[in-house]
Amino acid sequence: MSAETEASPPSASKRFLRGLLETAAIILVAILISTALKTWVVRSFYIPSGSMMDTLQIDDRVLVNQLAPRFGPAERGDIIVFDDPDHWLSPEEVSEYQPNPLLEFVGLAPADGGKQLIKRVIGVGGDTVECCDGQGRILVNGEPIDETYLDEGTAASEVEFDVTVPEGHYWVMGDNRGNSADSRYHQDTEPFVPEDHVVGTVFLINWPFKHFTWVSNPEAVFADVPAPEGITGG
Template sequence: MTSHREAVPEHRRTDSDSAGGAHAARRPRRGGLAAWARETGIIVVSALVLSLLIKTFLVQAFFIPSGSMEQTLLVGDRVLVTKLAPGPLDVHRGDIVVFKDPGGWLPEQLPPDVPAWRAALTSVLTYVGLLPQDSGEHLIKRVIGLPGDTVECCDAQGRLMVNGVPIDEPYLAADAQPSELEFSVVVPEGRLWVMGDNRQNSQDSRYKQGDPGGGSIPEGNVVGVAFVTVWPVDRWHALRNPGATFADVPAPVGSGG
């Protein structure tokens, strides 16, 4: 407890005050360690709760495990994903989205060979948002077609077409073709057509056309839209939507847009 003497202005203190203060300074404060532990606990718990809320409703970090999005994203990159889209914000053509595997997109993965305590700690820290989510059951691709869009490969110049308009894709990996497979699909309502930027090294919607939805993914599986690469430091950059690529694409027929 703070003594009344500590509130006395310096110019009014007597010698006895100073002596008493010196003696008081040498006495251990009761409950000091307990108070410190309690305050530290409150700070840690508050930080964990805040991190969990941010991860749940606003932003989450993800780890890039494969080269399917090169050169935009490299293996080992960490990206931040806004969870406001889809939701308060819309998903647009050209956005890079993280989504849960709708089934059969990812090979079965064996659990990592690490000590049980480390696996548990990693799981907890990932859950509260202090570690980035690894590949797990998630994938990351670029949205090419929205519900109702017709996506086709390809025109006479080898470009993808969306709603009959050919698109030039500046984000493709060096020497990548827009697609080595020919296809023509109409994206069902409530679904998205997604492709990797490294087209010849990407298992994406093109290869799942026999699945329900014709290779498209449910919008409900989208975790959010990636908006920045935060790690490694020399790879920091914003992930901007290439709006010009899709600027001339009309709304799908019958959409009312």
């Protein structure tokens, strides 16, 4: 008789239990990865209004790079998602957000999505931002900018302003200038967005699929803008 004996195959119940444990492990790892991504790397937001049209449409879903603020401040031209700095949103606007618990759990919708706004950075700390020159263009540090991301025929602003952005803050505006309650409309309270309120920078429109596109910074628009007075280098 041989000293070696063949191992008997596992029973059906053991195979079922092993498969169940393997499936549970895969699900757990997927949840951990999803949680890590939505906590530190990428979050999804939906667009509830037309304030950023035609760049972003109502009900678009966008992905936001949450790592961007960790590596430096936003730049002029970036589209940012930020926490409401000083009750810019009315209670009615906050209550309109209808959360989807499943999408929130997997990171495809924000858990506090009714409390953020999305706008474009026009001025950074130290900048002087003014409306407007004789051709209706916004001036940043005295340099007029041609905002190619605005829909043709859209006025740069029908609201006059002349502000200096405090260090560590942003002056932001929606691309749909006639329908965006942005920095211009809060000049009597708090028109500037603190850097530490920024959730991240929009880099992709991922839904609906027909709107799928990468979102980049329009560097050429601000290329000739000089550094603020008293700031040199970089």
